Amino acid sequence: AQKVTQAQTEISVVEKEDVTLDCVYETRDTTYYLFWYKQPPSGELVFLIRRNSFDEQNEISGRYSWNFQKSTSSFNFTITASQVVDSAVYFCALSEARTGANNLFFGTGTRLTVIP
Amino acid sequence: EAGVAQSPRYKIIEKRQSVAFWCNPISGHATLYWYQQILGQGPKLLIQFQNNGVVDDSQLPKDRFSAERLKGVDSTLKIQPAKLEDSAVYLCASSLEGWGVGNSPLHFGNGTRLTVT
Numbered sequence: 001a002q003k004v005t006q007a008q009t010e011i012s013v014v015e016k017e018d019v020t021l022d023c024v025y026e027t028r029d030t031t032y033y034l035f036w037y038k039q040p041p042s043g044e045l046v047f048l049i050r051r052n053s054f055d056e057q058n059e060i061s062g063r064y065s066w067n068f069q070k071s072t073s074s075f076n077f078t079i080t081a082s083q084v085v086d087s088a089v090y091f092c093a094l095s096e097a098r099t100g101a102n103n104l105f106f107g108t109g110t111r112l113t114v115i116p
Numbered sequence: 117e118a119g120v121a122q123s124p125r126y127k128i129i130e131k132r133q134s135v136a137f138w139c140n141p142i143s144g145h146a147t148l149y150w151y152q153q154i155l156g157q158g159p160k161l162l163i164q165f166q167n168n169g170v171v172d173d174s175q176l177p178k179d180r181f182s183a184e185r186l187k188g189v190d191s192t193l194k195i196q197p198a199k200l201e202d203s204a205v206y207l208c209a210s211s212l213e214g215w216g217v218g219n220s221p222l223h224f225g226n227g228t229r230l231t232v233t
Contacts, residue, residue: 004158037223043205044119045159045224091158103149103172104222106158 002027004094004107013071013082021077021110023092029053031097032066034075051075057064071104082114118142120225121190122208128231134196137228138170141189141210145169149222150183151207159207198232205229 003026013019025034036048049059051068059066063080079086089111093104120228121140129135146159147166149157151159162181163173168188176183178197205227 037224042226045207045209045222046224047221047223050221093158100164100171103161103164104159104195106160108156108158 002029002032002105003096004092004105006092006107008110010111010113012115013044014115015084016081018078019082019112021079021090021092021112022083023075023077024076025073025092025094025108027094027096028094029090029098031057033095033097035091035093035095036066036075036077036104037091037093038088039091039109048077079112082112084114086108087112087114096103120208120210120223122206122225122228124228125226126229126231127231129198131232132197134194135198135230136192136194137206137230138162138163138207139193139208139225140190141191141208145208145210145212145223147207148185148191149210149211151209151224153205155204155208163195165210193227195230198230200232203232205228 005024008022032053034051038046038048049066056068056070064079067076089109091106091109093106095104120142121164123138127135133150140224152162153159162176163183164171165185169184181195183193207224207227211222224226
């Protein structure tokens with residue numbers, strides 16, 4: 001069965017610090033997809049990134065970067081030079097090809113607070 | 117493009133009452149999902165529709181929960197009778213494609229926050 005672990009329940013950083021959110025996953029499928037979503041206080045889930053299991057290239061998008069390592073089953077998310085607007089709950093999620101690429105299994109989330 | 121619309125935004129009911137939530141997905145999105153998010157947890161899939169057919173409802177408590185998407189567009193999720201543990205945010209999401217990878221991620225609505233007292 002699939003499992004997503006976000007061991008960090010809450011993180012607080014001071015504005016402009018870098019912060020890394022950890023995500024460890026378990027799956028028996030060889031084809032799977034990993035996601036990060038942001039949930040600000042308003043409640044909607046905002047899609048940040050999707051990677052498939054065959055693409056281990058790290059990705060950078062502005063101040064966001066993602067490190068996918070199959071060897072450790074991890075898909076960590078780093079925010080560089082954090083800003084107050086980054087304060088939110090961040091969810092890592094997994095889906096498996098056999099059950100549908102958009103049938104997401106979410107972790108419990110990490111609440112990030114950026115202090116001005 | 118307009119996002120996924122959900123209503124109501126908030127709902128408070130007493131246990132054993134019934135409640136219904138409505139979702140209008142992004143225009144043209146074939147696949148629609150209902151997720152339940154209990155406070156402090158990640159969302160959990162309840163049911164997935166492809167057009168007006170159910171693809172996966174394995175995690176839907178069918179003794180009290182029901183959902184439909186009659187014309188393959190809007191969807192309603194109903195709880196009858198509600199229990200205290202049903203207090204949660206109910207999120208609707210849609211995507212252009214369903215089963216395959218595609219390029220379309222899930223788009224979520226703002227959710228309906230249900231409180232059962």
